[in-house]
Amino acid sequence: MPTTIPHPTPQAAPLTAPARDGLLEFRNIRIVYDNAIEAIRDVSIAVPEGNIVALLGSNGAGKSTLLKAMSGILYTEEGAIENGSIRFRNDEVHHLAPDELVRRGIVQVPEGRRVFAALTIDENLQMGGYTRTGAEARERRDKVFALFPRLHERRDQIAGYMSGGEQQMLAIGRALMTDPVLLALDEPSLGLAPLIIDRIYEVIVRLRDELKMTVLLVEQNAQRALDIADYGYILETGRVVLDGTAKQLTANEDVREFYLGVSSAGRKSLRDVKHYKRRKRWLS
Numbered sequence: 001m002p003t004t005i006p007h008p009t010p011q012a013a014p015l016t017a018p019a020r021d022g023l024l025e026f027r028n029i030r031i032v033y034d035n036a037i038e039a040i041r042d043v044s045i046a047v048p049e050g051n052i053v054a055l056l057g058s059n060g061a062g063k064s065t066l067l068k069a070m071s072g073i074l075y076t077e078e079g080a081i082e083n084g085s086i087r088f089r090n091d092e093v094h095h096l097a098p099d100e101l102v103r104r105g106i107v108q109v110p111e112g113r114r115v116f117a118a119l120t121i122d123e124n125l126q127m128g129g130y131t132r133t134g135a136e137a138r139e140r141r142d143k144v145f146a147l148f149p150r151l152h153e154r155r156d157q158i159a160g161y162m163s164g165g166e167q168q169m170l171a172i173g174r175a176l177m178t179d180p181v182l183l184a185l186d187e188p189s190l191g192l193a194p195l196i197i198d199r200i201y202e203v204i205v206r207l208r209d210e211l212k213m214t215v216l217l218v219e220q221n222a223q224r225a226l227d228i229a230d231y232g233y234i235l236e237t238g239r240v241v242l243d244g245t246a247k248q249l250t251a252n253e254d255v256r257e258f259y260l261g262v263s264s265a266g267r268k269s270l271r272d273v274k275h276y277k278r279r280k281r282w283l284s
């Protein structure tokens, strides 16, 4: 059973019952790869409209698998949803093709900032705007440039020669060209310098606060994610072991010890703690 920190708002049902209050909902999802490897077991997650929801957990916890399921691309890796459903605006969407999901407003920026390396920034953005008319695409591109002035400055440069941070900005910018309702970001801080992460996180906050976008933020960098998130879920070996508001998670002693690297007993690293002990504590 996941441990649910009591949520202060009445609409947030504890996740021992299926989540029913989100723009996007994973309901009792089970995902298996190659008919054999159970990557996700009975996970229920709700992403309320206009929120940033953080999906946290260490390597192999199942975070990317949930994003792939949400984007309709599990089949490319021999993965399948064996049980449960994914609902967007209350419609079941887990059988839809990736392009239909994008049309409905579900867009993902995958891990590893995959930009078209041989194209310029401008051309990359144009590729992202394929679902829009010319005028709409130009309007969207101006909004992307307003969010990321650096992309505007370098718009004619080849994407493959840009820094990791600039490529991450471009990957997010390209996703924004489709005018998403829900944007999922897979580890946007991975391998970037702290100042660059600051810039990217500032934009994520603006997406929620100014553009009223809903964001599902997958991160191993729990501290960064909880600083800006409204709500968070912690996954371990395919299960939600803890969820709560970002404030509650940040204050939780286990989260502080195992994910934020601080506790009342002093600083501790996840590497110092044997896996069985962590699981015992989460699940007790």
Ligand SMILES: Nc1ncnc2c1ncn2[C@@H]1O[C@H](COP(=O)(O)OP(=O)(O)OP(=O)(O)O)[C@@H](O)[C@H]1O
Residues within 6 Å of the ligand: 033, 034, 037, 038, 039, 057, 058, 059, 060, 061, 062, 063, 064, 065, 066, 077, 078, 220
């Ligand atoms: N294509 C695949 N085929 C078989 N097993 C897979 C595949 N992709 C992921 N898995 C397994 O599913 C589990 C969840 O992996 P997933 O990549 O979703 O975790 P993650 O939390 O995103 O980890 P990371 O932070 O390292 O990306 C792991 O045990 C992983 O080995």
